[in-house]
Amino acid sequence: MSEPQHIHDMIGVGFGPSNLALAIALQERAQAGAPKLDALYLEAKPRFAWHPDMLLEGSDMQVSFIKDLVTLRNPASPYSFLSYLHTQGRLERFVNRKSFFPSRQEFNSYLVWAAAQLEDTCRYGQRVTGAEPVQDPGGSGEVLAVTAEDETGRQTRYLTRDLVLAIGGKPAIPDTFAALQDHPGVVHSSSYLSTVQPRLAAAGKPLKVAVIGSGQSGAEIFMDLANDPSRPQVDFIFRSHALKPSDDSPFVNEIFDASFTSHVYQQPADQRRALMAEYSNTNYAVVDGDLIDQVYGLFYEQEVASGSAYRLLRSTCVTAAAASGQQTQLTLQPAQGGETRSGAYDLVILATGYRRRLGETLLAGLEPHVHFESPDRNYRMRTCGTFRPRIFLQGYCEETHGLSDTLLSVLAVRVDEIAEALLTPQPAQLAAAE
Ligand SMILES: Cc1cc2nc3c(=O)[nH]c(=O)nc-3n(C[C@H](O)[C@H](O)[C@H](O)COP(=O)(O)OP(=O)(O)OC[C@H]3O[C@@H](n4cnc5c(N)ncnc54)[C@H](O)[C@@H]3O)c2cc1C
Missing domain, CATH: 3.50.50.60 (FAD/NAD(P)-binding domain)
Known part of the structure; x- marks a missing residue:
């Protein structure tokens, strides 16, 4: 397996709703004049599918359709659930149904529809098995080499400056x-x-x-x-x-508001744990x-x-x-x-x-370079010493960012925060956590 020469600005590992929403946010920012990142997403499955083995007949979404990939960030986005319904000719009948909660099968079809429009940015059938720091062959410093495997076991290496992990739970x-x-x-x-x-x-x-x-x-x-x-x-x-x-009453549901993330993040660890315990019966x-x-x-x-x-x-x-x-x-x-x-x-x-432990993921080999705890507010892992590549996490920050982290609730807003950070030139090294 030869070392690639091309270096991506960013590799997204996993192409479920989280990284799909990020791909859309980056595309919409580029259309509005922001720099276009050279981003590639690597997805283990052969095609897009959202929890395909649990698309049971009669199962409904547990979150409002308004908490789709984009609406809380940009209600005018062409990637909204309402845009999807419009393209399918079902908008009025969905209204007549008088429910905020589509079936899980319909939400999956919406996600498949959105993912198809971003197919160029994703390579399917690529299960990422590890990542390690290497020197950029062009001499620009340290980058990440990401190894992925297809279903026949054939390995491919990719180089990237930044990485966004969104692989869901195990x-x-x-x-x-x-x-x-x-x-x-x-x-x-x-x-x-x-x-x-x-x-x-x-x-x-x-x-x-x-x-x-x-x-x-x-x-x-x-x-x-x-x-x-x-x-x-x-x-x-x-x-x-x-x-x-499950408690989905309105006052309780406010813990899934995007603004609640900062509230949780600012609490000391014992208060965060107390909040998690108090509201665990939502999920x-x-x-x-x-x-x-x-x-x-x-x-x-x-x-x-x-x-x-x-x-x-x-x-x-x-x-x-x-x-x-x-x-x-x-x-x-x-x-x-x-x-x-x-x-x-x-x-x-x-x-x-499901279990979400970073030390059991493809990042395990990076342990000497990154801290598996205490990501920053923008979901970036803290790094050690001079380690340069930035690693952002989607779905692995429940302890610091709250119960919405593993769900769809804050997705549209979270990816906007990550997109902003990705587009901001590398700041001075984050202080390593003690
Ligand atoms: C049955 C079910 C129903 C749910 N319903 C709701 C709901 O109604 N509302 C809600 O808010 N939340 C719900 N959830 C929570 C769920 O976590 C989110 O809906 C959502 O799937 C999170 O998106 P994600 O992209 O972070 O993770 P996932 O959807 O899990 O996607 C991760 C992707 O990464 C890929 N991947 C994993 N490892 C690798 C690797 N090593 N290399 C490459 N690709 C990899 C996977 O194949 C997958 O496609 C549900 C969860 C389940 C299991």
């Missing part, structure tokens, strides 16, 4: 399942549609399925399985006593109220019909999991103590969320 696999990650009967929610539905259809008999986790994904998957024509038997297993509703281990009603209704109707296909194993911890041929044997312990029981499942679906 499926969180509980320790109990660590040894079963490659077992075909254990599936994380992020692979649900492409893995589970074909298996249910091919089985020729109702499969026995466990869904683990009491958040939105767990509840959505449980309902999806309950509506599956193969009529699987489903145990819905979670540690808490009840499915709890973590909570379920939309409507969906809770559906799950409750399903169990009620099952009782009326004296059915037994679905079981709610609440206050239940999975304390062990082991492969047993094609099946998975789970050991289930009541959370408050009591008799342990076990069950064998054809499929175990882990709706256990």
Whole structure:
């Protein structure tokens, strides 16, 4: 693999909503007279798709369509959700629908539509595996060499002055399942549609399925399985006593306003943690109220019909999991103590969320040069010594910038702040954090 000569101004790793929104913000700034950056985005997937394995029928957005890629930054942008609806001839019918919340499938179609217009800037099928500082062969100082791999394993190196990481989270696999990650009967929610539905259809008999986790994904998957024509038997297993509703009431929702980011950022670390704890029920281990009603209704109707296909194993911890041929044997312990029981499942679906740890990403090798904690207000990582390339983070600053960081809420505003910083000539080295 030879060293490339061309140096990009910026490489964006990942081309989900975050870096797509950044590409649009940079394009709109260039159209308004700002310098045009030589920016390239590298995306692991073969084409644009937004959480494709969770585009479940009937699932809706949990954020208003106004919090699209652009509107909070530039309501006149041609990349808004409303512009998309207009091009599709659906604007008036969307209004008649009287809802701020499009289906997840429609929002994905909007994102695909926007991404298609920026296709020139993105190389798909390029999974970035690492980055390291190298000297610019042209002698302009230190740059980053980024290594990416296609699906055949062929590697390509790219050089860049700055990098914007927006790779989303990594499926969180509980320790109990660590040894079963490659077992075909254990599936994380992020692979649900492409893995589970074909298996249910091919089985020729109702499969026995466990869904683990009491958040939105767990509840959505449980309902999806309950509506599956193969009529699987489903145990819905979670540690808490009840499915709890997500709080999206108006005063609480203000924590997702873009102005709240600075408020959070300015707080001392213990206050930030207290805020996170106070408002975690807006996003973590909570379920939309409507969906809770559906799950409750399903169990009620099952009782009326004296059915037994679905079981709610609440206050239940999975304390062990082991492969047993094609099946998975789970050991289930009541959370408050009591008799342990076990069950064998054809499929175990882990709706256990995502993990975001910078040290586990492609930046791991840069540890001697950058601080993985305390990014600056513009999402830039603090660097050590004379390390020159700038690295910005999207979706990895929840601890410092608040709960909106992993969501779509502040996306349009955040990318404007990053675009501004990228277009500002390299300032004096940021003081390294103590
Ligand atoms: C099922 C589901 C529903 C959601 N619904 C909502 C919602 O309604 N409202 C809301 O506000 N938030 C929602 N979220 C939160 C979600 O994080 C954001 O919607 C959004 O996807 C964040 O965009 P992103 O670009 O930062 O990350 P992602 O959308 O995760 O995109 C990251 C991209 O980076 C790529 N990538 C990863 N690693 C590499 C690599 N090494 N090299 C190259 N490319 C790489 C991935 O393939 C992916 O395309 C939802 C999340 C899930 C899982």
